[in-house]
Amino acid sequence: MKSKREVLIKLFISTLYLSAFTFGGGYVIVTLMKKKFVDEYRWIREEEMLDLVAIAQSSPGAIAVNGAIVIGYKLAGMAGAVTAIIATIIPPFFIISLISVFYNAFRSSFLISQMLEGMQAGVGAVIAVVVYEMAEGVIHGRNPASVLIMTGAFAAACFFGVNVVLVILVCGLLGAVRTLIARKRKEGKDT
Amino acid sequence: MIWLQLFLSFFQIGLFSFGGGYAAIPLIREQIVNIHGWLDMDQFTDLITISQMTPGPIAINSATFVGIRIGGLPGALTATLGCILPSCILVTLLAKLYLKYQKLDILQGVLDSLRPAVVALIASAGISILVTAFWGSGGGIRLSDTDWLLAGIFVICVALLQKLKWNPILVMVLAGAMKLAAAAVQKWVF
Numbered sequence: 238m239k240s241k242r243e244v245l246i247k248l249f250i251s252t253l254y255l256s257a258f259t260f261g262g263g264y265v266i267v268t269l270m271k272k273k274f275v276d277e278y279r280w281i282r283e284e285e286m287l288d289l290v291a292i293a294q295s296s297p298g299a300i301a302v303n304g305a306i307v308i309g310y311k312l313a314g315m316a317g318a319v320t321a322i323i324a325t326i327i328p329p330f331f332i333i334s335l336i337s338v339f340y341n342a343f344r345s346s347f348l349i350s351q352m353l354e355g356m357q358a359g360v361g362a363v364i365a366v367v368v369y370e371m372a373e374g375v376i377h378g379r380n381p382a383s384v385l386i387m388t389g390a391f392a393a394a395c396f397f398g399v400n401v402v403l404v405i406l407v408c409g410l411l412g413a414v415r416t417l418i419a420r421k422r423k424e425g426k427d428t
Numbered sequence: 429m430i431w432l433q434l435f436l437s438f439f440q441i442g443l444f445s446f447g448g449g450y451a452a453i454p455l456i457r458e459q460i461v462n463i464h465g466w467l468d469m470d471q472f473t474d475l476i477t478i479s480q481m482t483p484g485p486i487a488i489n490s491a492t493f494v495g496i497r498i499g500g501l502p503g504a505l506t507a508t509l510g511c512i513l514p515s516c517i518l519v520t521l522l523a524k525l526y527l528k529y530q531k532l533d534i535l536q537g538v539l540d541s542l543r544p545a546v547v548a549l550i551a552s553a554g555i556s557i558l559v560t561a562f563w564g565s566g567g568g569i570r571l572s573d574t575d576w577l578l579a580g581i582f583v584i585c586v587a588l589l590q591k592l593k594w595n596p597i598l599v600m601v602l603a604g605a606m607k608l609a610a611a612a613v614q615k616w617v618f
Contacts (some may be wrong), residue, residue: 259483260597292522295539298515299485300448306519318520326508329484333492334504336478340493344474348608355607356477357470357561358578359600362585363480364554367450369590371547387544394454394552401458401549405444408545409538416537 244313247278249324252305257328259301266301267293270308280312301325386411430499431506437464438491438510443518445487446539447546452487454549457556466494469560476557481597487511558582581606 251273259266267290275286289311293303302325309321336343343349375383386408393399437459445452453476460466467475479489488511495507522535561578563569581603588594588602 257483260481288526289523292519292526294448295446295535296515296519296522297444297446298442298512298518299445299452299487301485302488302512302515303519306515307523310520310523318516322512322516326488326512329482329488330492330504330508332482332484333478333489334496334501336482337493337496340474347611351608351611352604353474353477354561355578355581355604356600357473357557358582358607359585359603360473360477360480361554361558361561362582362589362603363596363600364450364453364550364557365582365586366589368547368551368554371543372551375544375547383540383544386541387548389548390545391548391551394549395555401454402440402444404545404549405446405542408541409446412538412541413534415541416534419537420533 241313241316244280245316245320248309248312248317249320251278252309252321252324253327256301256305256325267304270304274308274312281308285311382415431503433464434495434498434503434507435510438487438495438507439513441487441490442511443514446542449486450550451546452485452490454553456487456490457553460490460494466498469556473557473560477600480600577607577610 252270255266255269255273259269271286271290274280275283281289289307290304293300293307296303302322305321305325306318309317309319311317313320344353372387375387390404390408393404394401441452441455441459445455457472461469461472475490475493476486478493479486482489488508491507491511492504495504497503499506559569561582562575563573564575584606585599585603588599589596
């Protein structure tokens with residue numbers, strides 16, 4: 238491979254570019270990263286990339302940031318991870334800073350405020366469709382425990398105002414217990 | 429004090445949002461609107477709208493937006509740092525564990541149980557966005573106070589997304605344009 242400095246510079250520029258022009262969330266940017274680093278630069282092998290993406294997706298936090306960390310780390314250790322994170326954050330940081338400075342002026346203009354009000358209904362629709370598709374996936378999984386968790390979590394958050402973090406902690410714990418029980422059973426059958 | 433609050437709030441958002449993108453929305457609402465009152469529901473919805481239309485993860489966009497309003501540029505940096513720190517620690521740790529053991533079936537089990545919960549939480553946050561759009565952020569839900577225009581725009585948007593598979597950004601711009609056109613007609617014709 239080329240010198241570390243060259244790798245870092247190329248990593249920085251390509252991550253910056255991907256982050257600045259990727260609309261539509263983490264899954265999209267991870268796919269583009271694969272195209273860049275696996276297909277174009279051939280810095281990472283395909284199977285390795287799949288493992289790295291799995292880690293990025295199963296860790297908490299933004300998938301784009303997680304993806305940048307694993308790829309940066311894989312290519313150039315800690316220095317690579319830091320380089321990739323900074324490059325990923327710069328574009329949204331500048332764009333949103335600019336928007337938030339003008340937000341109050343924006344909001345008081347008749348044109349923009351009407352647009353934003355209409356867009357509230359639009360973003361509500363986007364979320365509704367996403368939720369519908371995700372919930373359909375859970376129900377089609379035919380796992381009664383998953384459907385029960387979904388209904389319970391919804392009731393807790395929507396009707397009883399339970400803290401979101403608490404809901405996540407409880408459900409995560411349930412998942413760990415389920416896995417342990419399944420493992421015990423399997424071990425019992427094996428012996 | 430405000431710096432620590434900003435940092436800790438976004439640290440929690442970074443730490444507990446599993447599943448990317450929309451999964452951060454309920455956590456952001458909880459921290460920013462419910463607990464600290466840094467944004468009201470209208471501003472929060474604007475923030476989500478802006479995030480959808482600009483590149484970058486929703487959590488990072490929110491950290492910058494809220495941070496700047498609360499503490500200027502240093503505030504934005506503090507919040508963003510808080511938001512990515514859990515990722516930095518956990519992703520590196522998991523990457524190491526993964527390379528060592530290859531299989532993490534407990535983690536997989538935790539994620540399998542979290543997925544349905546995250547769907548439910550996103551649904552709950554989506555409902556509060558719609559309630560704000562249809563009935564305003566002030567008070568209760570009364571049929572007579574319903575903003576029927578926005579309800580109609582919502583139905584059209586759902587149809588465009590679900591049946592015709594339109595691009596979400598395009599649908600949102602169209603929603604804004606419809607409301608603007610209706611308001612302009614009301615203002616200048618009547």
